[in-house]
Each structure stands twice: as structure tokens, then as C-alpha cells.
Amino acid sequence: MILSRAEFAQVFNDIKSGLGDPDSPLWLPDDAVPGDPSEWFVCVKPLRVHQFKTGYYGWCRSALSGQVRCYSSDTDNQQEWWGFTQQEDIALWKLRWM
16 A cells, blocks of 8 residues: 555554654654655565665665655564655565565
8 A cells, every 4th residue: 555645644643643743753764865755655564674775775776766765664563664755666666675
């Protein structure tokens, strides 16, 4: 399922009031990578990107038209939320990394 930015914020506000608010630390990844903020979000089983960081982000930069950022990783519940600036990048990303 692909969520819009507003829907993604609501998921986190449902967990704890204020967690999805614009001034929440949830949005720190927007500032970590120059460019537009993510507008589309998917939840996947944790990728463990730290094990292949160079190859992973290199592939993302070369293969995707926009940017991808990790917004939340919960290994206990096996949920990781990734944000995308371009919705059309999600299918290719999921095919490569899922």
C-alpha cells in the first residue's frame, strides 16, 4: 500500500498524538537529503540498509528519478517506512529491494 504524506502522518498520529505533526522528529529525513520532501510512503520488512549502504544508495541515485529516505525502522515489529519524492519510483525500488 502506498500512502500520501498526509496519510503517513496520520498513521503516526494514531500511534501517538503529535508524532505526525509537521514539527515532529519524524520528518528529520526530509532535511537529511537535499531536495524535495517525500510525498509517498511504503511500509516494508526492514531492509538492513546499513549492511550494503554504498551499493544501496548508489543504486537509488542511478536508477530512481527522485529520492528515497528511511523515515522509521522498527525491527521488533518488522516494519520500516520509506518515503519517496516520485511515486513512480516505488515499483522499481520494491522489485529491486524486496
